[in-house]
Amino acid sequence: MSKVSYYTPEGLKKLKDELNQLRDVERPKASQAIAEARDKGDLSENAEYDAAKEAQGLLEMKISKMEELVANARIIDESQLDTSKVLVLSTVKLENLNNKMQLSYTLVAESEADLKAGKISVTSPIGKGLLGKQVGEIAEIQVPNGTLKLKILDISRE
Incomplete structure (x- = not known):
């Protein structure tokens, strides 16, 4: 399949x-x-x-x-997507709780991923960790150099 x-x-x-x-x-x-x-x-x-x-x-x-x-x-029909939680094509504003930096990513399909443009794959560790989360939640994501704690500040569609 x-x-x-x-x-x-x-x-x-x-x-x-x-x-x-x-x-x-x-x-x-x-x-x-x-x-x-x-x-x-x-x-x-x-x-x-x-x-x-x-x-x-x-x-x-x-x-x-x-x-x-x-x-x-x-x-994907972007107009039909829910903005209350992180989904594919969500633009997510985050705060890295480890270093207090703010970042913004758009979650896209694997073939459209482009980190320089702020587009990360939904199949990447960060993408998987953010999916389904809501504003105010903290995503704890295992990455090679430890655990990233990312607080979701805003979810939008752009």
């Missing part, structure tokens, strides 16, 4: 664009590389042919995984 992933419309479009790029541009390039290597003679000692075939196999595997992701993707 495949895992359903939730995306914003932009995130799903980006995923589909990448899949189309792989199918329409990269796949023909891989086939062309194999054909060129095959034309160079004896296949039993042709490292270029072996490398091209291996690259094609890896490309086909990546395409297959992306096709599965797209097939199991669901778009």
Whole structure:
């Protein structure tokens, strides 16, 4: 059974664009590389042919995984989401109780995560620890260097 992933419309479009790029541009390039290597003679000692075939196999595997992701993707209607607790696409304002710093993260699907943009995956340890929490609650999250205590200050949709 495949895992359903939730995306914003932009995130799903980006995923589909990448899949189309792989199918329409990269796949023909891989086939062309194999054909060129095959034309160079004896296949039993042709490292270029072996490398091209291996690259094609890896490309086909990546395409297959992306096709599965797209097939199991669901778009989230942000207007229907509850803002009383942390869910996918929640923008959460937090206070780290260990060092009193305030931070803000938006919880997104794994493929849309971008820490520099403040987007963390719902499958990350912090994302999992925040899901379902409400304003005022403290999430205690196990991270490699100990336990993070994050107090939820605000939940919004942006």
